[in-house]
Amino acid sequence: MFNKFKEIQKKQKAYGYVMGIVGWDSNTEAPRDSFEHRAEMMGIISSEMFKLSTSKDYQEAVYNCFDSIDELDNLQQREIKQAKKDLDKILKVPEDVFVEYRKTLTLAQRTWEEAKHKDDFEAFAPALDNIIQQNKKILEYIGYKDIPYNELLDDFEEGYTEKDYDLFFETLKKDLVPFVKEVLTNGKKIREDFITDVYPRGKQKEFVEYLMKVLNYDYNRGGLKESVHPFTWHTHSKDVRFTVRYLEDFVFSSIFAGIHELGHALYEQQVDSKLDYTNLGGGTSSGIHESQSRFYENIIGRSEEFWQVHYPKLKELFPKQLETVTLEEFVLGINRVEASFIRVEADELTYPLHILMRYEIEKDLFGNRLETKDLPRVWNEKMVEYLGIEPKNFAEGVLQDVHWSAGLFGYFPTYALGSAYAAQFYYTMKKELNFEQLILDDNIQAINEWLKEKIHQFGSSKTPKELLKEVTNEDFNPKYYVQYLKEKYSKLYL
Amino acid sequence: MFNKFKEIQKKQKAYGYVMGIVGWDSNTEAPRDSFEHRAEMMGIISSEMFKLSTSKDYQEAVYNCFDSIDELDNLQQREIKQAKKDLDKILKVPEDVFVEYRKTLTLAQRTWEEAKHKDDFEAFAPALDNIIQQNKKILEYIGYKDIPYNELLDDFEEGYTEKDYDLFFETLKKDLVPFVKEVLTNGKKIREDFITDVYPRGKQKEFVEYLMKVLNYDYNRGGLKESVHPFTWHTHSKDVRFTVRYLEDFVFSSIFAGIHELGHALYEQQVDSKLDYTNLGGGTSSGIHESQSRFYENIIGRSEEFWQVHYPKLKELFPKQLETVTLEEFVLGINRVEASFIRVEADELTYPLHILMRYEIEKDLFGNRLETKDLPRVWNEKMVEYLGIEPKNFAEGVLQDVHWSAGLFGYFPTYALGSAYAAQFYYTMKKELNFEQLILDDNIQAINEWLKEKIHQFGSSKTPKELLKEVTNEDFNPKYYVQYLKEKYSKLYL
Numbered sequence: 001m002f003n004k005f006k007e008i009q010k011k012q013k014a015y016g017y018v019m020g021i022v023g024w025d026s027n028t029e030a031p032r033d034s035f036e037h038r039a040e041m042m043g044i045i046s047s048e049m050f051k052l053s054t055s056k057d058y059q060e061a062v063y064n065c066f067d068s069i070d071e072l073d074n075l076q077q078r079e080i081k082q083a084k085k086d087l088d089k090i091l092k093v094p095e096d097v098f099v100e101y102r103k104t105l106t107l108a109q110r111t112w113e114e115a116k117h118k119d120d121f122e123a124f125a126p127a128l129d130n131i132i133q134q135n136k137k138i139l140e141y142i143g144y145k146d147i148p149y150n151e152l153l154d155d156f157e158e159g160y161t162e163k164d165y166d167l168f169f170e171t172l173k174k175d176l177v178p179f180v181k182e183v184l185t186n187g188k189k190i191r192e193d194f195i196t197d198v199y200p201r202g203k204q205k206e207f208v209e210y211l212m213k214v215l216n217y218d219y220n221r222g223g224l225k226e227s228v229h230p231f232t233w234h235t236h237s238k239d240v241r242f243t244v245r246y247l248e249d250f251v252f253s254s255i256f257a258g259i260h261e262l263g264h265a266l267y268e269q270q271v272d273s274k275l276d277y278t279n280l281g282g283g284t285s286s287g288i289h290e291s292q293s294r295f296y297e298n299i300i301g302r303s304e305e306f307w308q309v310h311y312p313k314l315k316e317l318f319p320k321q322l323e324t325v326t327l328e329e330f331v332l333g334i335n336r337v338e339a340s341f342i343r344v345e346a347d348e349l350t351y352p353l354h355i356l357m358r359y360e361i362e363k364d365l366f367g368n369r370l371e372t373k374d375l376p377r378v379w380n381e382k383m384v385e386y387l388g389i390e391p392k393n394f395a396e397g398v399l400q401d402v403h404w405s406a407g408l409f410g411y412f413p414t415y416a417l418g419s420a421y422a423a424q425f426y427y428t429m430k431k432e433l434n435f436e437q438l439i440l441d442d443n444i445q446a447i448n449e450w451l452k453e454k455i456h457q458f459g460s461s462k463t464p465k466e467l468l469k470e471v472t473n474e475d476f477n478p479k480y481y482v483q484y485l486k487e488k489y490s491k492l493y494l
Numbered sequence: 495m496f497n498k499f500k501e502i503q504k505k506q507k508a509y510g511y512v513m514g515i516v517g518w519d520s521n522t523e524a525p526r527d528s529f530e531h532r533a534e535m536m537g538i539i540s541s542e543m544f545k546l547s548t549s550k551d552y553q554e555a556v557y558n559c560f561d562s563i564d565e566l567d568n569l570q571q572r573e574i575k576q577a578k579k580d581l582d583k584i585l586k587v588p589e590d591v592f593v594e595y596r597k598t599l600t601l602a603q604r605t606w607e608e609a610k611h612k613d614d615f616e617a618f619a620p621a622l623d624n625i626i627q628q629n630k631k632i633l634e635y636i637g638y639k640d641i642p643y644n645e646l647l648d649d650f651e652e653g654y655t656e657k658d659y660d661l662f663f664e665t666l667k668k669d670l671v672p673f674v675k676e677v678l679t680n681g682k683k684i685r686e687d688f689i690t691d692v693y694p695r696g697k698q699k700e701f702v703e704y705l706m707k708v709l710n711y712d713y714n715r716g717g718l719k720e721s722v723h724p725f726t727w728h729t730h731s732k733d734v735r736f737t738v739r740y741l742e743d744f745v746f747s748s749i750f751a752g753i754h755e756l757g758h759a760l761y762e763q764q765v766d767s768k769l770d771y772t773n774l775g776g777g778t779s780s781g782i783h784e785s786q787s788r789f790y791e792n793i794i795g796r797s798e799e800f801w802q803v804h805y806p807k808l809k810e811l812f813p814k815q816l817e818t819v820t821l822e823e824f825v826l827g828i829n830r831v832e833a834s835f836i837r838v839e840a841d842e843l844t845y846p847l848h849i850l851m852r853y854e855i856e857k858d859l860f861g862n863r864l865e866t867k868d869l870p871r872v873w874n875e876k877m878v879e880y881l882g883i884e885p886k887n888f889a890e891g892v893l894q895d896v897h898w899s900a901g902l903f904g905y906f907p908t909y910a911l912g913s914a915y916a917a918q919f920y921y922t923m924k925k926e927l928n929f930e931q932l933i934l935d936d937n938i939q940a941i942n943e944w945l946k947e948k949i950h951q952f953g954s955s956k957t958p959k960e961l962l963k964e965v966t967n968e969d970f971n972p973k974y975y976v977q978y979l980k981e982k983y984s985k986l987y988l
Contacts, residue, residue: 014538017531018512021519032714034733037511039769044508048542220526239528276531 001068001075005061005083008052009279015049020235027233028225028243054090062087070466075280078461082279093141101134105407112405121376121394124405128373131407132365148367152253152410156286157417159465162363164476165413168420169356169463169476177386179486180349183493184388190336197321199251207317208244208258214310215262215296216445221269230257232264232293236276251318252334256297263296266448268455284460288467289427290418292451298348298419298483299426300447304331305439335492339387341396345476348419349489350387352481355416358401362409378446411493420481421468425455425482428472495562497569498578499555503773509543514729522719522737548584556581569774576773587635599901606899615870616889617779622660623866625901626859643860646904650780651911655961656857658970659907662914663850665972671880672936673980674783674843677831677987678882684830685823691815695740701811702738702752708804709756709790710939715763724751726758726787728769734762745812746828750791758783758789760942764950778954780905782961784912785919786945792842792913793978794901798825799933806931807871829986833881835890842913843983844881846975849910851876852895854904914975915962920947921974922966 005105019042052058065080066070072080091218108127136148144151175259208224227243232238242261247253267283275281283289298307304327307314311330315322322330338345343354361378364370370378377400384390391397402466403411429435429450438446468476513536520532546552559566559574566574602621609618625677630642661804669784673937702718721737728734736755741747761777769775777783794800798821801808805824809816816824855872858864864872873892878884885891897905923929923944932940948965962970 011538014535014542017535018516018539022512022515025519029717029719031716031733031735033712034715034730037730037732041508044505045512048505048508130772218527221528223523224523225523236528236531238531239525241525418730435921 001059001064001074002080004057005065005080008055008058008061009083010277011052011239012049013277015045015052017235019045019049019160020233024233024241025060027231028227028271053087055409059087059091060135063457065314075278075461078280079278082460086279089142089417092143093138097134097138097141098241101138101407104134105129105405108405108407109402112399112402115258116395116399117391119399121399124399125375128375128404130370131404132409135407135409136366140341147367149363149410152362153413154410156411158412158463160192160287160413164301165359165417168476168478169359169413172352172356172416175482176352176485179338179482179489180353180386181388183349183489184339186493190332191325192333194248194321194325194330195333195336196251197251198248199321201246201248201316203252203317204246204248204254207314208254210310210313211255211258211262214442214444215266216448217257217262217265218269222265232261232268234265234282235270236281237273239275240265251321256301256334259301260293260297261363263293266296266451267292267456270448270452271459272457273463275459278461280461281459284458284462285464286414286469287417287421288455288464290415291421292418292455294419295422295425299422300439300444302331302334302348303436303439305436307331307334309440309442332492335489337493339389341383341389341391342400349485352416352419353386355412358412359416362412366409381408417476420478421464421476422482423481424468424472424477425451426484495555495557496566496574498551499559499574499792501769502552502555503577504771505546506543507771509539509546511729513539513543514727518727518735521725521739522601522721535583553585554580554864569772569955572774573772576954577905580773583636586637588716589626591632591635591671595632595901598624598628599899601897601903602899606893606896610889610893611763613887613889613893618893619866619869622869622898625898626866629901629903630860635675641861643857643904644677646856646860647907648980650905652779652957653926654781654907654911659853659857659911662970662972663853665976666846666850666910669976670846670979673976673983674847674880675882677843677983678833680987682987684826686827688815688819688824689691689746689827689830690743691745692742693745693812693815695742697811698740698742698745698748701808702748704804704807705749705752705756708936708938709753709760711756711759712763716759724755725753726762728776729764730761730775731763731765731767732770734759745815750795750828754791755793757787760790760945761786761950764942764946765953766951769953769955772955775894775953775956777803777957778952778961779958780908781911781915782949782958783911784933786912786949789916789919789945793916794933794938796825796828797933799930801825801828803934803936826986829848829983831983831987833883834893835877835885843979846913847880848909849906851880852906855914856906860903911970914972915958916977917978918962918966918971919943919945920978935979 018314022038022042026035028436030038062080062083065076066084068079069080104127105278108124108131109421111127112124134393135152138181139148139151142151145154145161147162152164153160153162212219212224221238221240223241225241225243226245228245230242230244232240232242244254244261264283267289271281271283283292295487307327307330311327325333335348337349339350340346343358346354357379360382361370361375363379365372376394376398379388383397403409426435429447433446433450438444455467462470465476468474514863516532516536520529524532556574556577559570563571563574568882593978596626598621602625605621606618608616629646633642633645638646639648641656647654647656647659706713706718715732715734717735719735719737720739722739723739724736726734726736736759738748738752738755758777759781765775765777776788802822805821819827829842831843834840834843837845837852851873854876855864855869858872859866870888874884877891880892895906897903920929923941927940927944929941932938950959952961956964959970962968
């Protein structure tokens with residue numbers, strides 16, 4: 001029976017693979033006018049995939065295996081449990097409810113884009129409300145632990161409930177918000193002229209390629225391309241590609257988005273390739289994934305040690321732009337803190353506060369304590385409370401993110417959680433490795449290997465909670481995150 | 495029943511689409527180490543496609559429609575005839591014979607590469623012989639008109655038999671071979687220094703992009719990329735991409751391979767998009783496709799008029815390299831004639847003689863008048879006879895082409911046929927359009943439109959023979975080809 005399961009799963013993999021490649025193509029180079037035909041073709045392929053994944057054969061295989069799960073080895077058990085979880089979910093929701101929801105999302109995407117463009121929240125509100133109501137309806141079919149929002153949270157971060165996140169965000173609110181205020185009002189002068197100087201894209205690309213070597217990204221199992229929004233994409237451990245964009249008047253974008261995506265990519269490349277043919281390949285959760293990208297981007301990539309080694313290379317590529325900029329000025333520049341409206345442009349220190357407010361909003365939306373129409377008001381109040389600034393329009397306020405229009409609720413919190421995980425891993429790593437020295441020795445490979453051994457190789461065969469416990473010898477603890485941020489930014493700013 | 499046929503065909507289209515995108519990806523950017531996984535995944539997808547295309551449902555739909563074909567409109571009738579033809583072929587050959595043949599080809603590919611690399615014909619001979627024997631066996635299952643080779647020829651050029659090709663190649667032998675000898679021994683001095691000068695790839699790319707505009711290629715329905723061997727690729731009329739390569743010491747490669755591929759691409763982009771959802775989309779045959787690429791590459795792209803308009807742009811991009819090169823010297827340089835060993839590097843005039851000898855060899859192989867082991871001798875004899883030169887090794891002789899190792903017999907003749915078609919179209923076009931003036935006016939679009947109206951729009955809903963007759967008012971006639979070459983090269987050389 002397990003063989004039958006594997007046989008069908010392999011077909012699912014094949015469909016997943018081709019959909020993945022078509023997705024990559026459509027996000028990076030497919031011609032504009034091919035959209036319609038592709039949509040139609042992919043509709044057919046995904047419906048074949050759906051048929052396969054809900055077929056009587058597949059149900060029988062999964063449920064029979066589950067009934068005699070003790071006969072399977074540990075990895076197989078994990079596979080079956082995961083398959084059953086996914087299958088249960090599909091089968092519980094009537095197909096027409098799913099189809100209706102997909103349709104809603106497709107339309108909402110465009111509505112959001114237009115509303116954002118026209119800075120008109122009212123234009124988006126009915127669509128957003130529709131998404132939320134349909135989501136709630138679907139959650140009633142699927143079921144949840146205690147409250148509906150828990151199911152959404154669990155979707156992105158297995159085992160995490162509102163209770164867990166409350167604990168986390170309360171800590172941030174209590175310990176971080178006052179510290180951020182202190183930094184923001186400190187008045188330290190930061191040299192900014194070089195940040196927005198012009199850096200030609202050809203040279204930026206050269207530097208990103210240099211970073212790929214520094215971080216030991218394996219080009220034979222991936223590739224680099226350009227896209228409007230940087231992203232990492234994989235079909236299996238031997239094909240993990242990423243994109244960056246080159247803004248000539250903001251070189252930090254390609255450097256740090258580059259290191260960020262490389263972090264995601266290194267994780268995927270280091271998953272044990274034996275998991276490629278299971279449903280346990282790929283990173284285990286959004287939070288753990290984000291912990292890796294943020295680890296590379298912030299903890300390594302924005303450290304002074306990293307630039308002690310690599311600043312000369314950057315100066316070599318941009319001699320004019322950086323001629324008079326000292327290493328100290330540069331490091332301060334890449335760690336500049338400021339209250340800003342747009343989450344994706346926020347710095348490391350203020351970033352979690354953008355997430356905090358989104359979490360509180362989602363929680364209240366799904367707890368029926370907040371209505372869609374009140375979103376703009378609540379949004380602005382929270383911006384003032386946590387960051388001391390008030391958006392002047394919807395585009396830089398409540399309409400800025402794509403997530404909600406795509407039906408992604410419960411996703412935002414993992415962004416902050418990822419940074420917090422990263423900090424907790426960091427303090428463990430420091431006990432076992434001479435972290436600063438490795439960076440000074442240009443030996444990122446040793447860090448990669450540590451992460452591979454402790455985290456990456458397992459793909460999603462361990463849950464986030466299991467990983468945290470096994471790697472750091474304790475459960476998730478947000479104090480490390482606060483500690484890390486305070487140490488780093490006290491040194492830089494206070 | 496026709497609806498049922500269309501329904502299944504649409505699924506076939508979807509599989510074809512994803513296989514197409516994966517193919518493009520793997521030929522242009524997929525990472526090296528992803529090969530194995532992709533092969534496995536695509537094996538599953540093509541087997542799903544095969545099941546669908548031989549399913550009882552599909553057979554029933556096709557054969558039932560065929561039985562009452564008079565009830566269908568003209569286009570539908572074409573569709574059903576095509577589908578039946580394809581289906582008959584699949585069903586006639588036992589599956590294990592097909593599978594065996596596929597395996598043989600996969601292995602032969604590598605054997606050929608190694609043999610070519612080691613310059614060892616003996617190492618490849620058994621594999622080649624195996625391919626030929628299996629091909630003959632398959633032809634016995636499929637059936638053929640008069641002789642087996644006819645079936646192979648028909649595969650690439652519907653309606654063409656050995657008799658047709660004999661007529662064509664006899665004309666070339668009689669009328670062209672002596673003329674080529676005359677040109678080759680004429681002793682005209684051609685300036686060559688600038689041809690192999692260094693042309694940086696960035697500027698070459700800029701010029702190819704310029705050519706895309708000149709030829710009115712629609713970037714919203716395609717794209718340009720790099721690959722080792724230039725090729726054009728499409729899934730439907732709104733997604734037609736092509737590649738070139740940039741050789742810094744041979745700028746003609748990107749220019750003329752670029753125009754050549756653009757010719758293929760313009761054809762595909764101009765097929766009526768209503769054919770996207772039929773089996774009649776895409777160019778009608780190898781020969782007609784090649785006629786379009788050669789028309790653009792040679793008849794337009796190597797004409798003096800074309801460079802009267804565009805040489806200034808090229809000089810602007812490469813001022814140093816072309817500073818002292820006059821337009822006349824340049825035009826002579828791009829039309830340089832020389833006896834050479836490698837087909838793909840041959841000039842317009844000697845090219846058909848490379849094809850002539852391949853045709854004669856294939857014909858004798860499948861007519862059982864030539865054994866595989868004798869290939870090298872016969873090859874060299876023919877090189878001496880037609881071009882007056884003898885290869886010094888197998889790599890520049892009988893082992894140079896990939897085709898036979900890939901089982902492609904009957905394909906080569908279409909290359910020369912394409913050029914001959916192009917000439918016949920050309921003389922018709924000249925009666926209806928002021929060809930030279932349009933090129934001087936930088937109005938290639940008018941030529942595109944003529945080709946669209948007469949040829950492109952029909953996709954493969956007309957056979958090559960039908961097209962020739964309808965466009966030129968006569969059957970295929972090789973005299974135009976000889977006439978065109980003699981006119982052009984007499985003017986340049988004699």
